[in-house]
Amino acid sequence: MTLGLALAIGGAAMAALAGVGSALGVGVAGQAAAGVVAEDPKKFGQTLVLQALPGTQGIYGLLIAFLILVKTGVMGGNPVDLTTFQGMYLLFTGVPIGVVGIWSGLAQGKAAASGIMLIAKRPDQLAKGIIYAAMVETYAILALLVSFLMWNFCPM
């Protein structure tokens, strides 16, 4: 095992941190949802959809982490001896989705929680609540794209 490989694993770990944002976001939305469902249990399905929205950052993190693990061969069971330079490169690859994931997940969770409040009063406006939360997601998607393109052009 080389230092490069260890650094690359660090990149996968970095990407997986996006899950922190999702956990916070889904948590915030879940608290709001529980409050609304306490008043009207029939809204469970609608609130669940909104609560699920901030969950995607974690998935994008998993995606990049998986791609890095595949590229380093750790996933296939034949780790490649990466140079330190390559390792650093893959470490940075994990940064965009990891960092953006944390904050966008939390922010999206707050938007989703407000969306849940919206449907507490106006159940017919679910779609709009979803769109508001999805506006935040754009930035997680862009970060995913940046991480992915970095990964794609990694000199191996």
Place this chain on the structure above:
Amino acid sequence: MDKLSIIGLESDKDKLLRDLMDQGTVELIDQSDRLQQEDWAAIVQKDGEEDRVSRVESQLSEVQTALDAIERYDTSKKPLFNTRKAVSQSAYDTKLSGREHIRSEVSRILDLHNQWNDLKSEENGIVSDQASLKPWATYELPLDQTGTRYVRTMCGILPIVANVQEMEQKIEAVSEATQVTILSSDMEQLYISVLCMRADEEAIVDVMKSYGFTMASFKDMKGTVKENAERLTRRLAEVQGEEKNLEQKLAEAVSSKEDLQYYYDSLILERDKAKASENFLKTGKAFQMEGWMVADARKNIEKVVEENGCICEITEPAKDEQTPILLKNNSMVTPFEAITSMYALPRSYEIDPTPFFAFFYFVFFGMMFADMGYGAVLAIACFAVLKCFDLEGTSYRLIKTMAFCGISTFLWGALFGGFLGDFVSVVSETFFGHRITITPLWFDPLSDPMKLLVFSCVLGTVHLFVGMGIKAYMQIRDGKLVDAIQEVFAWYLLIVGAALFLFGSSLFTGAVTIGKYLAIAGAVIIVGFPVVRGKGVGKLLGLWDLYGATSYLADILSYSRLLALGLASAVIAQVFNKLGSLFGGLPVVLAAILFLLIAAIGHVLNFAINALGAYVHASRLQYVEFFGKFYEGGGDEFQPFAKNTKYMKIVKEEK
């Protein structure tokens, strides 16, 4: 939409309303504004049957309560979707000929329900009495007895922190012949009984009060604690038995649920008809009404009006008059109206955007979900729902949209070579030792993501251009050709030019030069037109407009999500396949079971989250990027005076 006004005799009104309701193509307009005008106010007054409306509404709420009451005991399986049951007019009429019977059934159910409620609250009372008697279980004197001629008996409560020994010593100092017994205690309180001479009562109570003593009250219970406890237990059993009995009866009443639903619907129709006349004006013997009418319905409405001996006039709306909106599209596009109406219906002078974005929605959803397996599941599931349930309105359109999107997902899956991610490759390699890959019809985005990124942005640009084209069309229609050139066509030149200038070198020789001149021409128009047309500072507005290029850049880059989300669904599917295949070393049967288990859970999860994502982001691209270019929205939905029943859909009989 055309405007319809009808004048007729009061005696014909009821029949006319019934016929208009059958047609369901007219939205009534409230006429009370007319009363502001003196010449109208002099001869007419507001029509309406408020008494009848409120009477029918109270009946409605009774039937609703009765339905709710029996709903709890309805053990039949609830369907996935609530649909209205189709019944013919004659079947409906026959059912309602037993109206009196149904009405008595409703009051019977309400009666049972009220009795049940009373019993339930009695039960609660008994349970709380039982709880309050519990601490006194060892007290043996009758509760209503406060003593004999010379002796006083008291029951009371002390806080748990009270120092009882000290209190007893103090009491002894006041009166020797006193006995304090601690009956029981809990977390917070001590329950005590006190025997003392009547003469000393006041002094003793004073002492005890300083330790926080309060007298216990037993309401009006007679006899000993034990007797009372027995009585309560007996009564509780009785009450519970009666409850069971009533529940049994209510459960039996479930069989008349359908009758009640018929009755409920008939009351809705009656109320709506009574309410309709609130929109009318009347003189002594005649009435006047106005409404919006679907233009296609003209012939039928004229016939109905004539049959009822009334007179009607049909006019087209004035040029800038807001009319209610009813979208009309061919059957392929209609489902996508659900997406439009979630944003906002068009205003009456705007163009319905649905036919323009329906195809893009179809394509975008498929690209972001792109998988043959998921697409097939989505399409089959949605078509099955449509087949099995008689859905109406928005839910019908939404499910149908998803069915179409399932097809699109399947097609893009085929183009990109995805079936549950790389399911086929993983299974063939892990279990058959020989890797089979599905050859994509077009290319595999994972191996050449740049190609798909460019394709996404080009597709997005086309989408934006269509939106801008609609804006140009509306401007030209309204005689603002110059605006259209400055705000739309110049941007076409600039964007196409810039794209050729930056990326054209690989397309054909000279593309860069052509691009350069196109872009310059566009920029010149954008900056130059306001200089000629504007006044004062307005002459420089073109420069500000040119700065808007950044927003076009942002809009176009926003379409990169087509690539990113498409990759997300494909790669996450691969993650689960890979996880499943990690057990490939185990015995084949065990490995296969583990693989299928992990893959099943993983793919269900991936399906759910990515289908939601594709739906949300395909909508967003319409709402933010596409609608942002031209669409205002804010029209009112056409709400015809029709049979808006809740449970039954009354269909006309075939003649």
